[in-house]
Amino acid sequence: MYSSLKNSLTRFIPKKLLFRIEPILRKCFAIFKRGNHHTCVICDFKASDWVHLQNHDLLCPNCGSLARDRRLWKILKEQYIKTNIDILDFSPSRSLFRKWKKEQNVNHIASDLSGDFIADVTYDITQIPEKENTFDLIICYHILEHVIEDVKAMSELHRILKPNGTIIIQTPFKEGEIYEDYSITSEADRLLHFGQEDHVRIYSVEGLKKRLESVGFTVNIQQFQKDNYLGFSDKEITFFATK
Structure with missing residues (x-):
């Protein structure tokens, strides 16, 4: 229904x-x-x-949040949100965007290029028009698998993150090596090979870790367990990359 x-x-x-x-x-x-x-x-x-x-x-029938949105918000509230924190958030879900705008004394900027989300700005993640060392926290949830020049995007994220800042990253994952083939360009073929019409790769956990480390990040990987009452998924993997 x-x-x-x-x-x-x-x-x-x-x-x-x-x-x-x-x-x-x-x-x-x-x-x-x-x-x-x-x-x-x-x-x-x-x-x-x-x-x-x-x-x-x-x-969620009331706000439309997905399991990953709810888990992310719990992590943010418990560990990261504080007064006057500077946050850059790439394509946040609409439920999270609306939640952010109710938060007091945080500097939250949402960016989106797709038009499928509500945003304040439209930044190209490979050419971010912000100064070095600008943000305490960057949220990059289900973004990098859409970006052909992903290492360039990672370098930009490292550049604009403050020292000791954190970027929280999540993508779909597979076993083995990263799977990418830039000759695959049609939506039908990308759906077949990568699981979604606008994805350009599927990362492996180790493969994404190595790429993030190659641009200077220190990477901590955490796996979270299911919580049916709060609507959290089982074995959910999240990256916490620090500068």
Whole structure:
């Protein structure tokens, strides 16, 4: 039902208008999902159940957050968010963007080139128009697998990160080596080879670690476990790269 409703709305309502009315539509939908079996750490909604997506992800019926959004927000709140912190966030989910804008005394800049997210600026991650040592924290969730010149992007992220700053990174992963082939250019072939129409590679954990280290980062890799009550995925891998 959820997927059918979403497809109908996106087919007939312009994207910018849909972004504006999305919170209202979700709150109307969430009325039928109220309960005490789950809690969203982003919007504090208590649900009878998550919305189960076709890819097995769990979506909050009230704010639309995915499992990775909720885990990320918990990490940020517990370990990173502090007064006057300077943050650059690449293509945050709309649920997280709205949450950020309610945070007091943080300097949060959201960037997006795709048009699928709400953002403050449109930075090319391989040519970021910011000075060196500008940001305490950079969030780069599910971005690098879209970027052909990923090492150049990593170098830029290292350049603009403050000393002792952190960049939090996540991508899809595979076993073995990084798989990339730039001769694969059609959406159909990229979907077949990389799992999504606009992906250009699939990283391995060790392969991504080596590329980040090659531009100067120190990398800490953490794996998190499932929490059904909070809607967190099992064996979720996140990179914490420091300068």
